[in-house]
Amino acid sequence: MDKNSITGLLLITAILALFWWMNKPSEEDLAERKRQLDSINRVEQLRAVEAEKNVQAESEDVTGEQQSQQNNKDSARIQAAGILAPYIKGEQQFTTIENEKIKVTLSNLGGRIYSVELKEYQTHDGRPLVLFEGNDNRYGFNFTYNTNIYHTNDLYFDVKKQGENSVSFEISGADRENLSLTYSLTDDANMVEHHISAENLGNKFDVPRNALDLEWYQKMPAQEKGRQFETQYSGIYYKFFQNDVDDISGNSSGSEDLRTPVKWIAFKDQFFSSILISDENMASAFVETTVIEDETNPMLRINQAEAAVPFDFSENDEAQMRFFFGPNHFYTLKAYEDLDLHQILPLGWGIFGWINRYAVIPVFNFLEGFIGSYGIIILILTLLIKLVLFPLTYKSYMSTAKMRVLKPQIDEINERIPKDKAMERQQATMALYRKAGVNPMGGCLPMLLQMPILIAMFRFFPSSIELRQESFLWATDLSTYDSIWDLPFEIPFYGDHVSLFTLLMAATNIFYTRINQEMTQSSAQMPGMKGMMYMMPIMFLFFFNQYASGLSYYYFVSTLITVGQTLLIRQFVDEKAILAKLKANQKKPAKKSKFQARLEAMQKQQQQVQKAKGKKPGKK
Known part of the structure; x- marks a missing residue:
């Protein structure tokens, strides 16, 4: 850089410094500017607080209006519910029945089985063996009352324990109306008796096709070390009335629409099962099982079944059913001879099963x-x-020895x-x-x-x-x-x-x-x-x-x-003795069996066909 350029830059710098010093604000100007900024900030804060109060007031007005509307809806719903009104809201309560083999926990919400523990068994890692628990198992049915559809799973039943191992969940009205779901457990058994009954509900409750559309949903937990084979040997099994047992099992998902009467439906694991049995047969059913592919998931399958059980509210009707919760043990299942429960065991078909x-x-x-x-x-x-x-084995060896010599x-x-x-x-x-x-x-x-x-x-x-x-x-x-x-x-x-x-x-x-x-x-x-x-x-x-x-x-x-x-x-x-005997047999005149004669005839015929194919066209 030359001397003139340096001189020019110095002059420009000096001029800018002089201009800044001449226009620099005084201390009084700085104080006044600060007061103006503080005043502006206070005004903006007041405006923000006022706006927030207005929004809150408007929100409270809307919330109050919505709450009022919701209260009116709840009031109308409760009024329409009639005898069901006391059972729409409540607190979940649990009741336990048990014997030496199983422990069954029941919930008043839905009047259903909440969990089942098999007391004689454990999972592969030493935990109590629980077939299902909580919302992993849902069971109930829909019905109509005052043109509204209700589900038993949404109602809080009254609990009336009828004995040491018998519990009844009830809905009752002032005019002796009663819907009762009863569960009973006998000593030293894996079978839970399930009784559904209705009294004086003919002009109030209704179900389509005079049948309870039972819905049973269950998430099946993995209990064994080998998940692959536990999945392969699990699934849904069902028995047609006066017919064989069929299934949807293996490593794939599937569903089936069962249009003929069904005696029972089983959610089967490799070694344990939950089986719903109807004494009067189910008129029809739909079953579906979904395999959970994620091997880190603690659940193995999702099983669900929908079954139509004959039931008429106008007749003070009742339905007698049973649940089997237990091991897939041949003689345990064989004890229920009339039900053919042992057929859920995959012992093979035909002679292999025999x-x-x-x-x-x-x-x-x-x-x-x-x-x-x-x-x-x-x-x-x-x-x-x-x-x-x-x-x-001996005969096989001797045949091999004869061919060897x-x-x-x-x-x-x-x-x-x-x-x-x-x-x-x-x-x-x-x-x-x-x-x-x-x-x-x-x-x-x-x-x-x-x-x-x-x-x-x-x-x-x-x-x-x-x-x-x-x-x-x-x-x-x-x-x-x-x-x-x-x-x-x-x-x-x-x-x-x-x-x-x-x-x-x-x-x-x-x-x-x-x-x-x-x-x-x-x-x-x-x-x-x-x-x-x-x-x-x-x-x-x-x-x-x-x-x-x-x-x-x-x-x-x-x-x-x-x-x-x-x-x-x-x-x-x-x-050597075998060879001597075979040589002696060779000296005897051979007698052809009918099979050998037919075999030789077929071989000769095949030779003639091959010779005929080997001849060239026109050659004699």
Whole structure:
């Protein structure tokens, strides 16, 4: 910057400083300005206070008017309510009835069951087992009075305790009108009697279609450690009058419109149920269940049912109903023989259900009477089943042994007949089996006959409340998975833990597969089958990791016993004697059965068709 520019900037700065000093206000001017600002602020504050008072006054006028209007409405509503007027407002009161098994808390608001606790059970984390509580359970019905619609859930009933375990909630009028909802509990039972009655209400109360439209809503809490399988084994079950039991269950939501008479509706958890039973049947019903997908939610499902129960106020009518609150225990439910409540247990259809009902459960119950450890009971049950199936196991082994000693002759056939003549190879092999008296299906048939028992046990263990919270070895609860290592992450299709019983089951199946392959020639004929046979135990490892540890333990012990039987039979079977007998059979004239004759005829016909297709057009 040059000298002239610096001189110019200094002159401008000096001029601005002189101008500011000449125009600077005096102390008197500053004081006057402050007084003016204070006066303006006071005026604005007064205006704000006055405006607030005006708004408040206007608000009080509006509120007073609204309150007056509301009071008039309430007065008109109470006047229209007639005999219901004393029951529209009130204070909620609770009454308890209980026995050795259940504790039922009742509320005068709605005259309904407020909560139910099963005293003999606890949740997986040691809390009291409460089926529902508070507004998580709502039960009642609508009715019409003086053209207005009322719901029992909105009314405060009078409480009249009729006995030690019997409570009646009543609405009564001056002319002996009475609506009564009574609940009674007998000693040592899970059944709560529920009685609805009406007197002298024919010209006052009314319901559509001469039926009480009962509404039952319930949030089902999660009680078990394994939420996935608790959801799978829960849902809504219902029994049609003089018909089978049907359900909406599993891991999906659903609804059903039931247009035929229904005997009962059950809100079923994996091990516990709430069941509404009507003695006179429900004319129709609508049921709906919604699965709560959020795994952090303490609730598992939302169940609701609407049912039409025949009822006529003009006839001083009454409806007799019952609630079952208790465990899904086969013999507990079976005690109500006429109701078929035991059919809510998913024991399997057809032969699988029969095996569980008439074999597995009776034996299990018998052993339960004098053995305290359920792990030992499962072991004994497995030994008994394997003992019964031993003839089939022996027959299967002998069939495999016969085919194994014939392997050199089968290899000779395969060397003699080229691969492109597969049909001819098969015919020669079948001819060898027929001459030797060997049934190639002899090893598969015994295994096939054992499958119903394996499937029946698959259905029994996850639904057996006897195993719930029963420990054995490292498993703290045989009704759910056993975890020896909780992973800090989740493996797809496997889970976030390691089940030792599942590992042992998979290991024994791999060992058994290896023994079978050593005893058969299938690996030589079909090399690809060797890897496929080992895939099944690996699949079990993933599939059963979330299942009940009691089931994995049963399959582990069962396979282990089968391995032992196989090794034991091998020690007492002379394969040289078997081969000598088969060679002697080959020298005898073979007799064809009708089935073999038809099979050979079909094979010859198939060969002719293949030859005809192989000829070129025009060639003779």
